[in-house]
Amino acid sequence: MGPLGLILAGVALNSLFGALTMLMQYFASNTQLTAALFWTFGDTGRAGYRELWIIMTVFAVSFIYFIINGWNYNALEWGDETAAGLGVRVKRLRMRTMLLASLLSAVVTAFIGVIGFIGLIAPHTVRLFTAGDYRYITVYSALFGALILLLSDLIARSILSPQVLPVGIITSFAGAPLFLYLLIKGNRGI
Amino acid sequence: MLTFEGLYFKYSKNAPEDILKNISFSASNSEICAIMGPNGSGKSTLLKCAAGVIKPCRGALRYHGECLISNYKTDRAHLIAYMPQAQTPPACTVFDAVLLGRKPHISYSVSKKDIKKVEEIIHTTGITDIAMKRCDELSGGELQKTVFARALAQEPQILLLDEPTNHLDFKNQTEIMKLIKGLTKELKLITIAVIHDINLAIKFSDSFVLIKDGQIFANSCISAITKENIDTLYSVDSKIYEIDGGKIVMIN
Numbered sequence: 153m154g155p156l157g158l159i160l161a162g163v164a165l166n167s168l169f170g171a172l173t174m175l176m177q178y179f180a181s182n183t184q185l186t187a188a189l190f191w192t193f194g195d196t197g198r199a200g201y202r203e204l205w206i207i208m209t210v211f212a213v214s215f216i217y218f219i220i221n222g223w224n225y226n227a228l229e230w231g232d233e234t235a236a237g238l239g240v241r242v243k244r245l246r247m248r249t250m251l252l253a254s255l256l257s258a259v260v261t262a263f264i265g266v267i268g269f270i271g272l273i274a275p276h277t278v279r280l281f282t283a284g285d286y287r288y289i290t291v292y293s294a295l296f297g298a299l300i301l302l303l304s305d306l307i308a309r310s311i312l313s314p315q316v317l318p319v320g321i322i323t324s325f326a327g328a329p330l331f332l333y334l335l336i337k338g339n340r341g342i
Numbered sequence: 343m344l345t346f347e348g349l350y351f352k353y354s355k356n357a358p359e360d361i362l363k364n365i366s367f368s369a370s371n372s373e374i375c376a377i378m379g380p381n382g383s384g385k386s387t388l389l390k391c392a393a394g395v396i397k398p399c400r401g402a403l404r405y406h407g408e409c410l411i412s413n414y415k416t417d418r419a420h421l422i423a424y425m426p427q428a429q430t431p432p433a434c435t436v437f438d439a440v441l442l443g444r445k446p447h448i449s450y451s452v453s454k455k456d457i458k459k460v461e462e463i464i465h466t467t468g469i470t471d472i473a474m475k476r477c478d479e480l481s482g483g484e485l486q487k488t489v490f491a492r493a494l495a496q497e498p499q500i501l502l503l504d505e506p507t508n509h510l511d512f513k514n515q516t517e518i519m520k521l522i523k524g525l526t527k528e529l530k531l532i533t534i535a536v537i538h539d540i541n542l543a544i545k546f547s548d549s550f551v552l553i554k555d556g557q558i559f560a561n562s563c564i565s566a567i568t569k570e571n572i573d574t575l576y577s578v579d580s581k582i583y584e585i586d587g588g589k590i591v592m593i594n
Contacts, residue, residue, distance in 0.1 A: 229432035236395040239419030
């Protein structure tokens with residue numbers, strides 16, 4: 153499946169799960185409805201230690217898998233055939249990677265809520281400095297993503313002090329134009 | 343010696359016709375074996391089968407008597423280097439692209455030996471000047487040489503090249519074929535290459551496999567290149583001249 157197919161599949165799935173969310177909201181009580189609405193404003197304050205441990209475990213497992221497969225991702229950049237010729241089991245790698253990536257983002261989103269754009273901005277920025285080498289992209293985008301989240305959270309907590317904003321609003325506000333900028337200016341490697 | 347024994351292939355079980363039918367031939371060490379045939383005759387499919395990118399439905403592929411079909415992919419990458427037809431280069435440097443060829447030999451961190459090997463190969467293939475250039479900014483010839491260098495970095499015993507001279511100008515065509523020929527002799531490789539240019543194939547290859555409609559039509563040394571064979575293979579009217587002891591094929 154090409155990039156276009158992937159995006160269209162994303163749109164279709166988005167609409168499907170949007171409908172499911174709406175269905176749940178329709179039959180929910182007022183308090184539940186408010187909670188669901190607040191969940192869409194991603195906020196780091198929502199998770200306690202129990203949630204953090206769960207997130208950490210899933211992160212550790214998938215991160216180690218991604219790092220181990222750095223070379224395989226590099227090979228995949230040259231197309232499936234080249235990768236297969238270099239000994240990569242393409243189908244299995246792609247399946248497991250997608251599964252782990254989906255699991256990781258699902259677990260984080262379930263506990264923290266929706267915090268957009270970090271997953272787009274971090275790897276694409278890092279890619280500009282690492283010459284497309286996935287051995288480094290994985291590590292640096294994890295670090296850089298964490299840094300962006302921390303910075304955004306700092307801004308969210310101080311900008312309208314004493315009112316605390318959810319960090320998801322800040323990242324979406326800053327992320328959308330920044331992403332467009334990266335897309336137009338630096339389409340090297342994106 | 344690499345031997346194909348009755349290879350059959352089709353993409354799906356329900357496909358009416360096999361793409362490859364009863365492919366049997368063998369390729370020897372230190373020799374370039376040219377695979378020729380019209381578009382869609384199954385040349386690339388044959389290379390993919392040999393490289394392990396796709397699995398043949400029936401038949402065997404043996405290297406010194408050992409069956410390769412069920413071989414684990416990394417083991418196979420130690421033995422076989424495959425250079426596919428179309429390349430979509432990412433934004434990495436030429437050096438990194440060649441280093442990628444070491445992948446079957448490295449688990450995670452790159453050793454000094456790997457770096458040294460890559461430097462050596464970059465030198466032999468004559469791409470030292472562009473080693474730090476980005477792959478998506480290379481010309482067709484430079485890219486082809488880079489990809490060939492990567493195949494060499496695998497330190498294979500078998501080279502499978504799908505149109506190595508594709509998109510290259512006259513000088514680059516000769517250069518890369520000379521390089522392939524030289525290394526095939528020097529490293530005692532088994533080289534199987536899909537080549538479209540008949541005269542280029544005649545000049546550099548030791549044996550010829552002519553494929554039509556998924557079947558081997560003729561397979562031998564230069565004696566396979568006859569007017570009758572070329573005419574039937576490509577449905578053309580050709581003429582063969584003998585100049586300086588070599589053959590040249592022209593369209594009548």
